[in-house]
Amino acid sequence: MSLTGKHILSSDLFDRGELERLFELADVLTPVARGRQVTRILEGAVMASLFFEASTRTRLSCEAAFMRLGGGVTTTTGAEIMSIAKGESLADTSRVVSGYCDLIVMRHPEEAAVHEFAAATNIPVINGGNGAGEHPTQALLDMFALHREFTRTGVTLDGRRIALVGDLRHGRTVHSLMRLVTLYEDLTIVCVAPEPLGMPVHLLELAESRGHTVELSDQPEIGLKDADLVYATRLQTERFADRPMPYSDAFRIDKALVSRVCREDAVIMHPLPRDGRPGSNDLATDLNDDPRLAVFRQTDAGIPMRMALFSSVLGVADAVPDSLRPAAWYRPDYTGPHDAPFYKNIAT
Incomplete structure (x- = not known):
């Protein structure tokens, strides 16, 4: 093509x-x-x-x-x-x-x-x-960064466990990413979000139609366990400023959570910007020295x-x-x- x-x-x-x-x-x-x-x-x-x-x-x-x-x-x-x-x-x-x-x-x-x-x-x-x-160009650079991360460790994206976490309903980056990542084979895709912020149904159906296993969770402690990729997104408050959404402290992806549940060779990504203020429910800055954090390798892509x-x-x-x-x-x-x-x- x-x-x-x-x-x-x-x-x-x-x-x-x-x-x-x-x-x-x-x-x-x-x-x-x-x-x-x-x-x-x-x-x-x-x-x-x-x-x-x-x-x-x-x-x-x-x-x-x-x-x-x-x-x-x-x-x-x-x-x-x-x-x-x-x-x-x-x-x-x-x-x-x-x-x-x-x-x-x-x-x-x-x-x-x-x-x-x-x-x-x-x-x-x-x-x-x-x-x-x-946001197709963001998804392309995400996939390029992911390709580099897995190539470096000698594996492919096929067969991996992927956790998408955060505001999956309004996050355009994960909508485009879902369309690209499902071009690979035999994935387990875990969508981790409060029910009102869940991934749109048509994208879940797309993943299943391409032969992938889809799991839903509202608990990051469970959804991120043993994931090869954790892709976190921020709460898109500008998309629903007049409607409060349930979004607990459990959705703060910080060093303590990552140490408890994530694989030692996991890749942690985020499309940025992230809310790095104390107490925010996003990808925490205390992960900056963790080699699994790939957000700046991601932006470099x-x-x-x-x-x-x-x-x-x-x-x-x-x-x-x-x-x-x-x-x-x-x-x-x-x-x-x-x-x-x-x-x-x-x-x-």
């Missing part, structure tokens, strides 16, 4: 073969993402970065990825400063912006908006998050994977290897003070 010219609105677009091709290309592009090599494969191309909703990681990562490929970026954030605030339709905005650029990355708080926007243009639109719907996606969508993926050359500027050690020893050895 070729991605050239396609809208990337949902993780449903990908099969396992396409995922693995993107992993290979992202591996090639990792030295570029880390400032060790340079490519100008998208020199002259322009990406429009349209974020109708706040973003830090996704917006900066997408923009950096496009510029690392040699392209230029034009950006705007916040619906209140766009012409939509003056009554312009999404279709009109889409048609106009399409005349300025070669690719659009868009985030919007309404689930249907990105589909309406894409329907009005013939240039590729990348979904950077649509309300509580999906974002730029090479998005570079792989952009170069594929704009039809230059095959030319990437021959376009690479050494970077001329100084770069310090890539890793941070809390990174696991094995990552320090492989990330520079």
Whole structure:
């Protein structure tokens, strides 16, 4: 399957073969993402970065990825400063912006908006998050990070036990991840959430239709036990600010809980941002020195994977290897003070 010219609105677009091709290309592009090599494969191309909703990681990562490929970026954030605030339709905005650029990355708080926007243009639109719907580029980088974690330890994702924990109803990252992770075989997927925040039924049915075992739990102490992967999400309070939800202290994934129930070689991930304030029911900061915590290895996967996606969508993926050359500027050690020893050895 070729991605050239396609809208990337949902993780449903990908099969396992396409995922693995993107992993290979992202591996090639990792030295570029880390400032060790340079490519100008998208020199002259322009990406429009349209974020109708706040973003830090996704917006900066997408923009950096496009510029690392040699392209230029034009950006705007916040619906209140766009012409939509003056009554312009999404279709009109889409048609106009399409005349300025070669690719659009868009985030919007309404689930249907990105589909309406894409329907009005013939240039590729990348979904950077649509309300509580999906976040396909986050799921792609999550899968790339997960692929690296398991490859490092000599196993594959097939046959693993995966715990998805937190606000699974409103968490668009886990919605997209569910569509991709179930492309693998013989998984046990444990969805750990209070009943009102459970995974949407159609995604549970998708997993079962692909031959996986699905378990439901409202107790992290039980649901995380013996998991190979723990994928935690924050409470999406912006999606239901007027409705209190039951969310107990049991959903604080901290060092004490991990030490009691998680495997010694488990991988712990989170799409970020996490609420690291004392007493929050999220992934705790006291895990920062635990080598199982992969959240920063996960974010490091974002730029090479998005570079792989952009170069594929704009039809230059095959030319990437021959376009690479050494970077001329100084770069310090890539890793941070809390990174696991094995990552320090492989990330520079």
